[in-house]
Amino acid sequence: MSEPLEYSRKSKNDHPPARYEGYKSTVHRSPQRKPIKIEHTLTEVTGPLFKNEKIDAGESDLSIVDGQEAQGQRIYVSGKVLDEDGKPVPNTLIEIWQCNAAGRYKHAVDQHPAPLDPNFTGKGRIVSNEKGEYKFTTIKPGAYPWGNHYNAWRPAHIHFSLFGPAFATRLITQMYFPDDPLFAFDPIFNSISDEAVRKRMISKFDLDTTEPDFALSFKFDFVLRGREATPFEGQD
Amino acid sequence: MSKLGITASQTVGPFLTIALKADGQEYIVPETVEGALKLSGRVYDGEGQVVPDAVIEIWQANIFGKYDHPEDTSDFEIINDFSGFGRSCTDKDGHFFFITLKPGRVPGRGNTLQAPHVSVNVFARGMLKQQVTRIYFSDEVKANTEDSVLNSIDDDSARNTLIAQRKEGNDGILEYTFDIHLQGKMETVFFDV
C-alpha cells in the first residue's frame, strides 16, 4: 500500500500559540514540551464523516424556537468550506454556538447580568452541501464582558466547529463581524500575531445576499488544511 | 498554484457545552456489547487543578483495524454500527469517559503495523487550539514495543503518559484509566500532526 499523502504542515503556523499571556487562562493550560511530530498514517488522514447523523433542516435556523422569534437583528451567515487549494469540502458537519443579541449565553456559567431570551438557545448544526456551501439564519450576537482583565469585553463572535475529511483537518474557531471596535482590545483575537491571518476570521457584510425586509447577510468562507502535494508528486 | 490561507483556530471558550454536549455521544458502542470497555480519566492543568470545561474527542479504527473512511482501502470489514468517533465534555471534576471497543492494529508507515490506539483531540477554555494525543493500552505490551510513534519517544515516563492503564479485579466491563495533564511534571505527550 502506498503511504498516505500528508496534510499540509506549513499552514499550521497560522494558528495561535498554545500560550499567550494576554489570555491568562492559557498560562496553566499550555503544554511546555514541544509536540512530537507524527508523519501522517491512516489514523491522521481518516476521520469521522457523520454519514448517519440525523440533522433537522430547522437546526440551521437559530432565530426561531418553537415558532417564537428571538430578539435582535436577524442575519444570515453563509459561505463555503474550502481547502487550501480552493476545493470545496462537501458533506462536512458544522456546529455553532453563540450568545444572544444582549451578549448572554444560555449557560449556567454565564453570570453576565444581561437578559436571557426564552426564544434563543444559541446552538445550531448543518452539513455543507455538495459544493461545500452552508447557510445559517441567526441573530447577531452581542458583545459580552469577561474576567480576563479589567473592563474586558469580547468582540461579537460565533463559535464554529468543523471536521473536514480527516482527523488532521479538525478545526474549532470563532467568526467575527466587520469593523468591531473591540478587536484592538481582545487578547483571544490578538493571540494571532499576523494581521492578515486575523483578518481572515472576520466575516464580510454582503448586500447581495441580504433579504429585503427580512435579514442582513454576512459571508464567511472557511479554509481547512489541504494536502501537502498533489497525488502525482512523490508518490509510489 | 497559490494556496488559500487557512482559517486559524480560536478557543472553545467556557460555553462549549451549548453545542458540543449531547446525550450518548460517549458511547461508541452500548455497554452491553461483548468486549465493551470503559476508557476514562480526568483533565488537569499545570497547577494540578481539574479542568471542568474541556471537551475530549476520540477517533479510532474498529476491532479489525479498519477506519470507516474511504481512504482506508484495506480489505478489512467496516462495521456499520461502529463510527469510531466519540465526544465527552468534562464534568465539574474534570472527568471524561467513553464506552468503546479496543481497536485492531492499523498500518503505520513503511509496511509496519501500529499498536492498537485511539486518537484524541483535546479542547478547552484557555486553549487557543486543540492538543492532539493518543491512547494506547497497557495490556498490549508486545504491540506497543513495535509501534513507531511510541518508539519515537525516548523518555520512558513521557511514553507512559500515552498508555491507558487497565484496572485489575473489577467484575463489570473492562476499564482503562487515562488522565490528561495539559502541563507540568506529568505533562501528557502531545503530537504535531
Ligand SMILES: [Fe+2]
Ligand atoms: Fe464566546
